Amino acid sequence: MTIRPQGPRIVAYGVMVLMIVSIVAIGRALPDYVYFATSEKVTMTLLLVAVLALLHGVGRSYVRADASSIEIVNGYRRHRFTWDQVEGISMKAGAPWATLVTTDDERVMLFALQRTDGDGHDAVRQLRAWAA
Numbered sequence: 001m002t003i004r005p006q007g008p009r010i011v012a013y014g015v016m017v018l019m020i021v022s023i024v025a026i027g028r029a030l031p032d033y034v035y036f037a038t039s040e041k042v043t044m045t046l047l048l049v050a051v052l053a054l055l056h057g058v059g060r061s062y063v064r065a066d067a068s069s070i071e072i073v074n075g076y077r078r079h080r081f082t083w084d085q086v087e088g089i090s091m092k093a094g095a096p097w098a099t100l101v102t103t104d105d106e107r108v109m110l111f112a113l114q115r116t117d118g119d120g121h122d123a124v125r126q127l128r129a130w131a132a
């Protein structure tokens with residue numbers, strides 16, 4: 001079972017496209033006498049790459065589980081646990097996403113299980129069944 005957040009993915013990749021289109025449109029609309037120094041171009045490019053990397057991190061988040069283990073990717077960080085390492089999984093009222101608690105009392109947010117996606121509670125129930 002693989003779960004990916006649909007709402008945040010749509011927003012993240014949509015914003016990426018809008019940013020690139022806006023930058024190209026603004027760049028073409030500037031008058032000829034407006035120019036940027038090399039340091040300004042480098043700064044704008046690095047800022048754009050940083051924002052695009054952050055948005056891609058949001059879009060690539062997922063939870064992958066099977067009968068033996070669970071793998072969680074939040075942004076660019078990957079967690080892998082066997083079910084005997086999992087103490088519990090919860091999605092408290094008002095929480096934006098689910099939380100996994102390990103037997104070492106480590107808490108890992110399951111960013112892919114968004115409350116706003118609607119199917120988060122069903123996925124939490126299925127993951128709890130595997131963890132039991």
